Amino acid sequence: MSMSPAPAAGAPVATTSVAIKGFAFGPQSIKVKVGATVTWTNDDQDPHTVTSQNGSGPLKSKTLQNGDKFQYTFTKAGTFNYLCTIHPFMTGTVVVTA
């Protein structure tokens, strides 16, 4: 059976801030340069996390309550897929270029 969830919509947006709002990461896909620090802010009343997919990645936030922020500085180029462990249908991507 075909079990891949829908891919991230649209081209990556150049930004270092991601809002968590309405059970979604926005923008869902971003692009940054190596060395950039990305900030996620939970604007929802519900808690969320920012966690690398498949357990093989650098992102591992604590449970973010409303207003909480999570920051990570990307030191390597690559594509980093993440999700919310509380709501795994919430996914996002960070494309890091040299």
Place this chain on the structure above:
Amino acid sequence: MSVEDDQSPEGMTRRQLMRHTAWFGAAVVLTVAGGEVISQVTGPGEAPAALANDPNALRFIQISDSHLGFKGTANTAVEQSFTEAIDQINALPYRADFVVHTGDLTHLSTPAQFDQVKQMMSGLNTGHVFTVPGEHDSVDDHGQKYRAAFGKGTAGDGWYSFDMHGVHFIALVNTLGLESLGHLGTEQLAFVQKDVAKLSSDTPIVVFSHIPLFALYPKWGWGTNDATQALSYLKRFSSVTCLNGHIHQLFTKTEGNVTFHSATTTAYPLPHPGEAPAPTPVTLPAGKLKDALGIREVQYLEGTDRLAIKDVKLA
């Protein structure tokens, strides 16, 4: 009604494995509409009520998605709802052989939430309590706190199997892959293959998991990406029943020798597949919440071909 002796699962295993009762997968599915139990007969069989009197019947209860610690308008008192579910089980005219909770016991995997759900379930009047974890039970620690609370005697990341009344039960963990979909992984798949290798093909198999083992709605993560492999090991069995939670609503489907039954929740409803932008909690009009919550009674009469599943609303 008679209360069955509280035997050890090990004792049951040996005794009942000898019996190799036939089970042809016929099912009577009862759903609830407008406060009444409506039967949807999908195979030959009596109403489950008739089985309740039989001392050879296996009777267990499935509850799911209690989400203790959830705060929101969809249910402002999930602890109260879970208490009511437990009271409803304890008020049944029989003592269930066991109660299985198919995951999302807690909402955020905090130590306090695990303590609370464990404490509350200790009030169940039943022979055994079994659990499988949901994704909400492992939000920050790959299930460590879950296994500390509920993982005694389990293998790997918390999976296990047992036998009762001639039925072989397999409890799987498909919420630890950190993927949008459920995932079992190679170690657990090998466990399933080995676990059933020695069983006679007429042994009824019941599988518990949190996330459905079929592609119910992959866009929302309602499926398990390597379940096909697990089910391939169960193909030779005449009857396989998969019971899951996670989707917070009833859903039944038969595929070949396998019947899938998604249970509802004791906490809050989720939208029907595709009927909302995302599977987020649904706040129903006042007074309607209990219609969406419930418990599931499952009965099996040894030596017959009948598995009866009855979904009952919270009273």
